[in-house]
Amino acid sequence: MLRIVILVVVCFFVFKFMLIPIRVTGISMSPTYKDDSVNFVNRFAYWWHEPQRGDVVGIQFAGPHLMLLKRIVGLPGETISFENGRVMINSQPLAESYEKGSCNWNMPAEKIGADEYYVVGDNREMPQSLHMQGRVERWRILGKALL
Amino acid sequence: MKIVVRIIFTVALIALGIWLWTIFFPNPETVVRQRILKLAKIASFTKDEGNFSRVAAGERVGGFFSTNVEINITIPGHEQDTLVGRAEITQAVLQVREAVREIVVKVPDVQVTLAPDKQSAVADVTVDVEISGERDALVQEMKFTFQKMDGDWLITKIETVRTLN
Numbered sequence: 001m002l003r004i005v006i007l008v009v010v011c012f013f014v015f016k017f018m019l020i021p022i023r024v025t026g027i028s029m030s031p032t033y034k035d036d037s038v039n040f041v042n043r044f045a046y047w048w049h050e051p052q053r054g055d056v057v058g059i060q061f062a063g064p065h066l067m068l069l070k071r072i073v074g075l076p077g078e079t080i081s082f083e084n085g086r087v088m089i090n091s092q093p094l095a096e097s098y099e100k101g102s103c104n105w106n107m108p109a110e111k112i113g114a115d116e117y118y119v120v121g122d123n124r125e126m127p128q129s130l131h132m133q134g135r136v137e138r139w140r141i142l143g144k145a146l147l
Numbered sequence: 148m149k150i151v152v153r154i155i156f157t158v159a160l161i162a163l164g165i166w167l168w169t170i171f172f173p174n175p176e177t178v179v180r181q182r183i184l185k186l187a188k189i190a191s192f193t194k195d196e197g198n199f200s201r202v203a204a205g206e207r208v209g210g211f212f213s214t215n216v217e218i219n220i221t222i223p224g225h226e227q228d229t230l231v232g233r234a235e236i237t238q239a240v241l242q243v244r245e246a247v248r249e250i251v252v253k254v255p256d257v258q259v260t261l262a263p264d265k266q267s268a269v270a271d272v273t274v275d276v277e278i279s280g281e282r283d284a285l286v287q288e289m290k291f292t293f294q295k296m297d298g299d300w301l302i303t304k305i306e307t308v309r310t311l312n
Contacts, residue, residue, distance in 0.1 A: 026283050061273040061288040061310055063256025068310065119311065134311030 018043055028121030029069050032098055045144035056145040059136055074118025082107040101125035176259040179268050179293050179300055186211050187252040194248040201244045209237040213301040221307045249279035268293045
């Protein structure tokens with residue numbers, strides 16, 4: 001009985017405060033994360049270091065119950081632009097192995113703030129106007145996708 | 148043993164008293180949160196809704212807002228929309244209910260910040276709207292500004308918050 005109680009308590013704390021279970025809805029992170037797939041957001045990932053380029057992160061809205069799942073492509077202080085579908089960081093093309101489809105997005109150069117990251121989904125085949133991307137403040141990044 | 152029972156009984160009585168106090172006299176943050184949840188419930192509707200219910204819902208939604216309310220909605224991929232005044236909101240609610248078969252509005256996160264004078268409050272809200280016929284839900288962060296008017300917490304402004312800039 002005691003073991004079950006301990007297990008329940010541990011599971012509660014782990015899945016409430018450490019590894020937040022999420023269900024991915026939408027196609028903006030396709031093909032890396034398919035619609036309706038399950039994942040976890042590791043809230044401890046950035047306790048010892050700051051988010052890195054290429055990390056897929058959970059971004060909170062007004063609270064932790066719904067979040068955006070996006071990939072970090074730009075770091076604080078950098079300049080980012082899109083040129084015929086290629087991400088340019090400080091005018092240099094960014095190598096993105098996770099980006100599979102064809103893309104024709106364009107965006108003028110934009111400076112990323114000192115406490116901001118630039119995030120975008122992996123599905124660059126969809127129209128740019130329908131894709132949520134942009135600069136996000138550090139406090140909104142809840143954690144890193146585990147799987 | 149008797150003293151232990153008395154202590155437990157007294158603690159339970161105090162807890163009950165505090166709980167009843169919060170039910171009958173909720174703090175402003177709770178009132179604002181409840182107003183938003185209630186608004187989301189009234190804004191939701193099913194395809195079985197009749198004409199009378201539709202008009203009544205429009206009127207009830209209007210009651211949540213001040214007469215000079217202003218709503219500015221900017222959603223990526225959609226046109227910017229501005230509504231001013233209760234009448235425009237009631238009209239918009241009726242139009243949406245006529246145009247769409249079913250809408251489910253959820254507010255999973257509500258963060259309320261009360262002004263020092265406790266006469267106004269700002270609520271950061273995540274709004275999740277499921278529209279029948281649409282594959283994906285529309286999720287948007289919004290800021291609701293409330294003002295206490297004649298004892299009622301009324302919405303004076305709603306604006307969209309850009310989660311990504």
